[in-house]
Amino acid sequence: MFRYSVYMGNSRYAVTMKMKMWICVVILFCISVYAVLPLFGRGYIPTHDGEYHIMRIVEFSKMLGAGYVVPRWAPDLNSGYGIPIFNFHYPFPNYIGSFMRVFTHDAVSAFQISMGLGYILVVFMAFAWLTALFGAVPALVGAITAAFVPYLFVDMYVRGTIGEIWAMVFLFLSLFLIEKKKYVFFAYTFGLLIVSHNILAMVFTPFLFVYGTIRNPKALWSMALGAGLSAFFWLPALIEQKFVVGLNTVNFRQHFVRIYELLIPSWGTGFSGTGEMGNTISFQLGIAPIVAILGALVTPKKSKLFVFFILVFIASVFLMLPVSREIWEGIQLLQLVQYPWRLLSFMVPVTAYMTAYWVSRMNIQWWGVLFAVFAVALSYSYARPVVYEPRNEAYYVSQANFTDGTSSMGNSFSTVWTGWKNERPPASYTIENGRMTQQTRRKYLEKDLTVFMDDAGTVTVNTLYFPGWIAYVDGEKVPIQYMKDGVIHISVPQGEHRVFVHFSGTPVRTAANVLSLASVAVSAVLGYTYGRKRL
Numbered sequence: 001m002f003r004y005s006v007y008m009g010n011s012r013y014a015v016t017m018k019m020k021m022w023i024c025v026v027i028l029f030c031i032s033v034y035a036v037l038p039l040f041g042r043g044y045i046p047t048h049d050g051e052y053h054i055m056r057i058v059e060f061s062k063m064l065g066a067g068y069v070v071p072r073w074a075p076d077l078n079s080g081y082g083i084p085i086f087n088f089h090y091p092f093p094n095y096i097g098s099f100m101r102v103f104t105h106d107a108v109s110a111f112q113i114s115m116g117l118g119y120i121l122v123v124f125m126a127f128a129w130l131t132a133l134f135g136a137v138p139a140l141v142g143a144i145t146a147a148f149v150p151y152l153f154v155d156m157y158v159r160g161t162i163g164e165i166w167a168m169v170f171l172f173l174s175l176f177l178i179e180k181k182k183y184v185f186f187a188y189t190f191g192l193l194i195v196s197h198n199i200l201a202m203v204f205t206p207f208l209f210v211y212g213t214i215r216n217p218k219a220l221w222s223m224a225l226g227a228g229l230s231a232f233f234w235l236p237a238l239i240e241q242k243f244v245v246g247l248n249t250v251n252f253r254q255h256f257v258r259i260y261e262l263l264i265p266s267w268g269t270g271f272s273g274t275g276e277m278g279n280t281i282s283f284q285l286g287i288a289p290i291v292a293i294l295g296a297l298v299t300p301k302k303s304k305l306f307v308f309f310i311l312v313f314i315a316s317v318f319l320m321l322p323v324s325r326e327i328w329e330g331i332q333l334l335q336l337v338q339y340p341w342r343l344l345s346f347m348v349p350v351t352a353y354m355t356a357y358w359v360s361r362m363n364i365q366w367w368g369v370l371f372a373v374f375a376v377a378l379s380y381s382y383a384r385p386v387v388y389e390p391r392n393e394a395y396y397v398s399q400a401n402f403t404d405g406t407s408s409m410g411n412s413f414s415t416v417w418t419g420w421k422n423e424r425p426p427a428s429y430t431i432e433n434g435r436m437t438q439q440t441r442r443k444y445l446e447k448d449l450t451v452f453m454d455d456a457g458t459v460t461v462n463t464l465y466f467p468g469w470i471a472y473v474d475g476e477k478v479p480i481q482y483m484k485d486g487v488i489h490i491s492v493p494q495g496e497h498r499v500f501v502h503f504s505g506t507p508v509r510t511a512a513n514v515l516s517l518a519s520v521a522v523s524a525v526l527g528y529t530y531g532r533k534r535l
Contacts, residue, residue, distance in 0.1 A: 017136070024127070024140040031376065032123040033142055035383040036116035036156070044108060048271070053409045054396055057097035057107040060086060066444050070232060070513075073503060075444040077469040078286035078414065079421040081464045081487065085413060088237045088247060092196040093118075093162045109391040115156055118165040123147045125172035126352045127194040132179040133353075136359040141368040142356030147377040149351050150267075150286045151279050151344040152246075157385035158269050158281060163197035168348060170196055171204050175349070178212055183222045184527045187519075191227030196231050200345060205347070207312065212306050225526075228519030235512035243467060246412030249339040257283045257341045263290075267382060272341060282382075283320075285343050290374035295358040306357060313350045316343040364396060394405025415466055420488025425462035433457030436494065445459040445503035452496045461488040461501050468509070503532040 038045060055077065063071035063086070071094075072087040084425025086094070093114060100110035126146050130139035146152075148497040152168075155161050168194035190208065194201040205223070212219045220427040226235075241247055254273045260282045293313065296306070318324055320340045328334050337343070355375075359368030396402045404424065411420040429436060434453035442448065447461050458481075463469070465482035471479065471490045474497050481489040488500060505513065 007079040009267070020136050021131075024136050025124075027125055027140060028123055029120075032120045033146060033465065034380075035147060035153075036119045037512040038383070038385055038387060039119075039156070040118035041387070042390045044389065044391040045112065045157060045160075045385050045387055047156075048157060050111065050160035051402065052407045053093070053097070053162055053398065054107045054111050054393070055402055055405075056085070056089065056094055057101060057110055058095035058393060058397060059407075060091075061101050061107070061443060064095075068488070072236075073445060073466075076403060078398075078406050078464060079123075079320055079424045081421045081425070081462060083406055083413065084244070084415075084463060084466045087240060087466075090163045090195055090197050091233060092192060093166055096166070097162075103444075105393075107396070108391055111117055111162065115160070115162050115165055118162065118169055119152070119156060120174060121169045122152070122165065122348075125176060127518055128351075128358040129172050129179065131174040131350060132176060132523060134356045135365075137368060138356040138360040141359045141372045142352045142354075145355040145375040146348050146352035147461040148286075148375050148383075149289055149348050150282055150284050150379055150382055151347055151376070152160065153343075153379065153382035153385075154282055157244060157382070161197075164200055164345065165205070167193055167197035167200040170346070171200075171208070171349065174208055174334045175211065178208075178216050178219045181216055181219070183219055184225075184530065186219055187225035187229060187523055190223050190239065191229035191519075194227065194230040194413075198340070200235065202333075203337060203345065207436075210308060211305075212215055214308060215392040225519055225523060228515050229523065230516070231512045231519070232516040233512075235515070236506070239508050242465065244415055246406075246408055246410075246414065247334065248338060249409055249412050252335050252338060253325065254342060255339045255341060256325065257320045259321060262317065262320070263345050263380075270384065270435050273287065273337065285317075285344075285345065285347055286351070287378050288371070289347055289354075289390040291357055291374075292351055292355040292371070295465075296354040299358060299361045301361075305353075309350050309353045312346055313354075314363060316346040316350075321344055399512070415464060415486050417465065421464070426526055428462055430460040430462065431457065432460070434459075434492070440498075447501040448498070450493060450496065450498050453494050456491070456493050459490045459492050459499050461490070463488050463501075466503075467506050468503050470502060470504055473497050475500075 005506055056074070059074035059077060060071055061071065062075065071091070073082055074085045077085065096114045097107065097110045098114050101107055105114065106112050123143050127143035129138050130142045134142070155164050173192060174186055174189045177189060181292050193204060209220065209223065212223070257279070261279060262285050265284050265287060267282045268280045272279045272281050273387045319327065320343050328340065352492050355371070359365055359371070362368055404409045404422070406420055415421050429449065431451055433455040434451050434457055437452050438450040440448040440450065445464070452457055465480060465486055465488050469480060469488060470477065470486065471480050473492055473504045475492065478490060481491070488501060490501070492499060
């Protein structure tokens with residue numbers, strides 16, 4: 001009888017907990033969908049970086065469609081000369097955008113839907129992590145409050161930084177997997193964090209390292225494995241950056257934040273910087289996050305993790321202020337962050353943790369739901385951005401200022417041998433002292449033609465040169481001349497000859513690809529080993 005009563009009691013408890021969890025999930029879904037509803041509409045939302053991302057999705061999709069699994073080249077940008085932009089810019093959002101484009105047949109819709117999906121996953125990954133720490137109700141309140149941190153809406157509806165949104169997804173998923181001791185899965189999510197946004201990955205790496213040291217030191221090797229998994233991207237980008245200009249055109253000295261801008265609620269869709277106009281974009285921490293931090297501070301029994309998040313908050317705020325300039329000047333790696341205010345990204349996990357911590361110590365945790373309502377009420381208007389008339393992909397691919405640019409700030413991105421090509425070439429090939437008799441193959445990264453030369457001359461392939469382009473004349477490798485104007489020039493003797501030019505892997509890219517594949521193999525072995533131990 002006693003055992004039966006206990007069993008019934010446990011059963012009732014399990015049902016109650018399951019219902020509570022489903023209620024939380026439904027509430028989170030409704031609130032997160034409300035926040036991103038404009039992204040699923042027909043209207044176009046203008047953002048700082050949105051149009052860059054739209055053109056990148058178009059070009060990335062072309063490369064995937066042509067069979068290039070890891071695109072590194074945008075063939076039709078830079079006035080048709082092409083550009084190695086995907087060798088340096090984070091690829092994961094482009095994979096998601098290209099996948100969405102298959103269904104929407106439109107890069108604009110694919111971009112906006114990808115952004116909305118990313119935001120929804122940020123909310124649910126935060127909830128999963130907080131549930132592992134505090135339980136369902138504190139996690140619900142923490143996830144909602146974090147979802148309405150003003151900076152998230154700056155990222156989505158002002159800056160249009162889809163990479164930062166997806167990086168936040170994998171940050172929260174990584175925190176959850178550390179708590180669950182899922183080492184191999186954590187390696188993959190850390191790798192996905194790196195390929196989602198390389199700058200935020202650099203910022204979040206020490207954060208995850210310290211978090212893992214506090215919570216589960218065994219998880220730290222997963223970060224090394226995750227770095228190996230993503231080496232195909234970051235290793236060539238790191239080593240081959242010396243061949244390009246414009247990767248970092250931002251002067252960090254112009255983008256510090258004043259203390260009142262962090263504390264006073266404001267909203268703007270402009271830009272940051274010094275000068276007469278100053279900052280015309282919102283850098284507020286948010287009233288609800290500040291209240292949550294203060295509420296958590298007055299609760300008893302502080303943990304190591306609590307102290308860690310407080311220190312993260314203090315450090316990130318300090319490094320956004322002009323008083324920290326000497327630190328920025330002294331640490332070159334820090335300068336790669338570009339904008340000191342980018343550290344507002346830490347407000348999302350800090351707010352999530354502090355809110356859940358505070359609510360978990362309330363006598364009646366459901367009172368925390370009132371605070372969640374308070375947080376939503378303060379920021380819901382930020383989820384209603386400016387919306388233009390519908391613009392589709394056809395609009396962008398028909399505008400020369402988009403197709404002929406470099407999809408980068410001020411069209412500054414190019415190789416060290418030439419600047420931006422602001423005029424299209426008269427033809428794909430220019431042949432001095434001869435003519436083309438046959439074009440056997442012309443793929444994005446393969447140029448195959450037969451020429452007849454009346455005299456020794458030059459065949460110019462009007463494509464930007466970058467390490468990896470290799471030329472052959474009649475099957476023999478020949479040097480490429482590119483120093484004059486940054487374009488591929490090949491010397492061809494008199495007579496009929498076959499000229500073949502293609503873009504291949506450099507030793508660095510090959511080594512990076514091998515490292516990533518080896519990391520996949522290691523993760524598979526480790527996953528199998530851990531699986532066998534649990535059986």
